[in-house]
Amino acid sequence: MASIERTAYPQFKRNPVVRELVTAYTPTDAELAFITDSARQPGHRLTLALLLKSFQRLGYFPAIDEVPAAVVRHLRNALRYRVQVKPADIAPNKRYRYFQRIRTYLQVRAYADGGLDVAARAIHQAAAVMDNPADLINVAIEQLVRDRIELPAFSALDRLARRIRTLVNGRYFALIDARLTVDEKQRLDDLLVVTDVRTKSLLQAIKRLPKRSSLQHFQEL
Known part of the structure; x- marks a missing residue:
């Protein structure tokens, strides 16, 4: 398995600095209106805000407990909530609705909506001139971001890159073998x-x- 640190797959910084919090995680007035219109309870609004800003930063939806505490505090302050307000533990069906609303708001597609084909084509083309799995994963990430498609789990990209790399290399090996006397x-x-x-x-x-x-x-x- 390729090391995630050797790729461009986005991850949280465990201790983001103030400048990054302000730049990447401060909601705009339009985003605040979207959050207010999409959820009623403070805990649910905080959860929705975390999902929205995290998706904008990462390109995928993280588990709420993976969001750094500094990001939670920053967004809670941006929503003008007291420290007692915690992110709500929402049911799977509500979480799915939040995901759909955020995708619609940001005008991005779910990975299940054609993302696999996009990533596979990009990796297949790159595998003709690249061999490092990390490089192939980066090519897929770049294409998915360009096409405004949600990123899948890193393990999914790793498996896809290795499978296509094996296929392409196998064809090269067979071609060379056929040409040797x-x-x-x-x-x-x-x-x-x-x-x-x-x-x-x-x-x-x-x-x-x-x-x-x-x-x-x-x-x-």
């Missing part, structure tokens, strides 16, 4: 042959790292 295949096989236990295979010689730059070492290589 019998003699060329035998020569490749011979690279692995060790005639004396005290020596290494020719493949090890090919893989050997170059020495310090000098004319003699270059001639040896």
Whole structure:
């Protein structure tokens, strides 16, 4: 599995600075009106505000308990609620309605609405010239963001990138195998042959790292 830290997949900063809180998590007047019109109770409005601003920052809906405490405090202050107001633990059907309202408000599509095809096409095209799974995941993220489609879980992108990478590489391997003559295949096989236990295979010689730059070492290589 690719390391999420090596990709552009958005994540919360556990301790966001004040500048980031103000810039990324302060709701506009229009957003405040949307939150007020979409929920009645203070706890539900706070939850909706957290989902809205988190989605704008991340491109997907996080679990409420994953939102940093600093972001919760900042949005609670923006809504002018007391410290006693906590994010409401909403039922799955209400959470789904909140997701739908936010997508409509932000004019984005759910990943289930064509996102898989978009990500797969982007990865398939990139896999022709890239091999690192993290790079392939980044290509998919960039295309999904460009097409205003919600990001799936990181594990879904990782599985998709590895599956398509295996498919594309398998086709390349088959193409190369079909072009090799019998003699060329035998020569490749011979690279692995060790005639004396005290020596290494020719493949090890090919893989050997170059020495310090000098004319003699270059001639040896």
